[in-house]
Amino acid sequence: MKRNNLIAILTVLCLTLTGCSNAFLPESRDITNVQLMRTLALDPGEEAQVAVTAAGDVQPGDEGGEAQPPTILSWEAPTVFSACLTMQTYGDGYISYGHVSQCLINADLPERAGSYLLDFIERDFEMRMDIDLYAVMEGWAADLLTETASETQSATQRLESVARDLKLTSQGWPVTLRDFLIDLADNGCALLPVAALQEEEGEATIVCDHLCWFREERLGGELTGEQSRAAGILLGQAKSGAVETTLSDGSLVGLRLTGATVRWQPQWEGDTLTGVTVQVSATADLAELRGDADPYEPSVQEELNQRLAQELERQLQELLDLSQAENADFLHLARRLGVQCPARSGVLQENWAEWFPQLTLTAQVEGIVERSYDVNRAEVST
Numbered sequence: 001m002k003r004n005n006l007i008a009i010l011t012v013l014c015l016t017l018t019g020c021s022n023a024f025l026p027e028s029r030d031i032t033n034v035q036l037m038r039t040l041a042l043d044p045g046e047e048a049q050v051a052v053t054a055a056g057d058v059q060p061g062d063e064g065g066e067a068q069p070p071t072i073l074s075w076e077a078p079t080v081f082s083a084c085l086t087m088q089t090y091g092d093g094y095i096s097y098g099h100v101s102q103c104l105i106n107a108d109l110p111e112r113a114g115s116y117l118l119d120f121i122e123r124d125f126e127m128r129m130d131i132d133l134y135a136v137m138e139g140w141a142a143d144l145l146t147e148t149a150s151e152t153q154s155a156t157q158r159l160e161s162v163a164r165d166l167k168l169t170s171q172g173w174p175v176t177l178r179d180f181l182i183d184l185a186d187n188g189c190a191l192l193p194v195a196a197l198q199e200e201e202g203e204a205t206i207v208c209d210h211l212c213w214f215r216e217e218r219l220g221g222e223l224t225g226e227q228s229r230a231a232g233i234l235l236g237q238a239k240s241g242a243v244e245t246t247l248s249d250g251s252l253v254g255l256r257l258t259g260a261t262v263r264w265q266p267q268w269e270g271d272t273l274t275g276v277t278v279q280v281s282a283t284a285d286l287a288e289l290r291g292d293a294d295p296y297e298p299s300v301q302e303e304l305n306q307r308l309a310q311e312l313e314r315q316l317q318e319l320l321d322l323s324q325a326e327n328a329d330f331l332h333l334a335r336r337l338g339v340q341c342p343a344r345s346g347v348l349q350e351n352w353a354e355w356f357p358q359l360t361l362t363a364q365v366e367g368i369v370e371r372s373y374d375v376n377r378a379e380v381s382t
Contacts, residue, residue, distance in 0.1 A: 034094050035071055038156035040131075041104040041141035042116055045076035050109070050116055052076070052083035053142035054097070057154050070154040072145055080120045098126035102159045103177070104134050104141035104195055107212070107219040115217060117177060129178040132163060134195035135212050137222065147197055147204040158206045159195070165208075166193065170238035170257065171228040172211050180214075187352075188216045189330040191223075191231060213330040220328055223319070230319040233260045233280060233312070234331055243284060245307040247300070251291025255284040255308055255369060266337055267360070271347055275360035276333065278320070282312050283368045301369065308367030316363035327357055 037054040045051040052075060059068040073090055077083035088095040103117065121127040136144065145155045163174045172193035183190035191211045198207045211228040213220045223231060232238035241257040260282040267275040286295055286304065293300050323331055334352045338345035 034096050036099045037071075037073075037095060037097050038099055038154070039102045039104070039145060039159065040080075040097075040100055041106075041136075041145050042080070042109060043106040043140050043142055044109055049076045049078055050080060050083065051142065052080055052087070053145050054084070054087060054095070054100075055145040055149065055155050057156055058151065067151045069149045069151055070156070072149060074142060080116050081124070084120075096126065097124070098128075100127065100131060102132045102134065102156065104136050104144055105192075106141045107135050107137050118181065121177065130176045132159070132174045133177055133180055133192055134159070134208065135192045135214075135219070136196070137194055137212065137219075138196060144195060144197055144206055148206055150203075155206065162195070162206055162208045167239050168241070169209065169225075169229070170232040170241040171209050171225045173232060173237040183330075183332065184214070184217060186332055186335050187329050189220070189328050189332070190214050191330050194222065213326075213328060215328055220326060220330075223322070226315045227319045227322065230312075230315040231331065233282070233316065234262055234278065234319070236262065242287070243308060243311050245311050247291065247293050247303055247307065249291060249293055251289060251293035253286065253290075253293075253304065253307070254288035255304070256287040257282065257284050258370070259283045264333070264336055264340060266341065268344075271344070273337075273348065273351075273355050273359065275362065276337070277362045277364055278316065280312065280316065280363065280365045281368070282308060282365055283370050284308050286369055295369075304369040305367045308369060309365040310367075312367065313363050313365040316365065320361040320363060324357060324359065324361055329356060 035056055037056050039055045041053040041055075043051040043053070054073050056071040058070055073087040073095065075083040075086045077086060084095075084097060105116075109116065117131075121129060121131075148155045148158055166172045166174065175190075175192050180190050180192065191213050193208045194210055194212050195206055195208050197204055199205075209228075210223055210225045211231060212222045229238060229241050232241075238257065238260055243255040243257055245253050245255070247253060260280055263279045265277040265279060266273055267277070289295060295301060295304065319331075323329060323333075329352075334348055334356070338348050341348070
């Protein structure tokens with residue numbers, strides 16, 4: 001009995017010494033009075049403030065009633081925290097940001113994009129680092145939340161569809177705040193998908209068909225759709241996509257990209273890096289053929305392979321040239337070469353800023369069109 005009492009007393013003393021308190025935990029809330037915000041939008045406010053807009057999901061109707069559009073709240077303040085805190089005073093319910101999964105960042109924000117979120121997320125127990133980031137290049141980020149809101153769809157649902165659809169074209173991929181900050185910490189450069197409003201059948205929707213790049217959390221520039229797919233290939237994010245080309249006899253060919261392996265080959269002169277060649281082996285399926293070319297003919301098969309290689313090689317080379325012209329290593333080539341050549345990682349890091357603008361960057365692609373199904377012949381060619 002005395003032993004049990006001693007243990008209880010020691011436990012209480014230990015909790016007191018460690019400062020444990022129920023204040024460390026979030027305050028309990030009645031779930032019926034909680035409104036979950038799912039998407040944030042950050043825009044420039046007046047007088048160097050930030051305009052924060054928060055949106056929830058479509059609200060189900062009460063007792064079988066009609067669904068209601070998502071709740072959308074907005075406020076301007078010097079910090080994201082104070083804007084979010086002020087919005088929690090709206091109405092009778094409690095506004096929760098614990099389920100925020102996406103954030104739209106206006107590219108015209110006057111300060112560093114990540115700084116608006118990082119410290120707030122680090123200190124707020126509700127927020128998470130795996131929020132998907134999207135850059136908004138035209139108009140206001142808040143418009144993407146308000147214009148797409150209806151009784152059947154919210155911006156959150158549309159952005160979730162966008163994230164899935166990005167894999168179909170390989171012109172972008174979801175980038176979390178964690179990924180964005182890791183890339184910036186590496187060399188000051190990072191890529192983000194670009195979200196934009198688009199009218200479809202009289203209704204507004206969100207599309208994302210290319211990437212942009214940041215330097216030190218400020219917008220550096222945009223990539224084209226082809227350059228974005230090239231970045232996906234070089235960074236291991238390209239899973240699909242269409243490659244269209246014309247054969248020598250005029251036949252139009254649609255190829256479905258199915259995979260790519262990438263290998264970087266540095267060229268050294270002593271301890272000086274003079275060039276880098278990226279060797280890509282790309283595979284594709286013959287998705288469509290309009291013309292008289294016979295894909296079962298060896299000469300046509302060889303031309304298909306060559307055209308696939310030529311088209312991708314052109315896109316990859318354009319991206320490498322752009323990266324070098326902007327002196328922006330958003331492909332994180334220095335990091336990749338350092339991992340590949342660990343004995344020279346130190347000299348790479350020390351001299352990269354001087355070497356990168358002078359390097360000879362070359363893309364080499366081997367194309368393989370693997371198969372084609374022909375219903376008329378009821379067979380698969382390889």
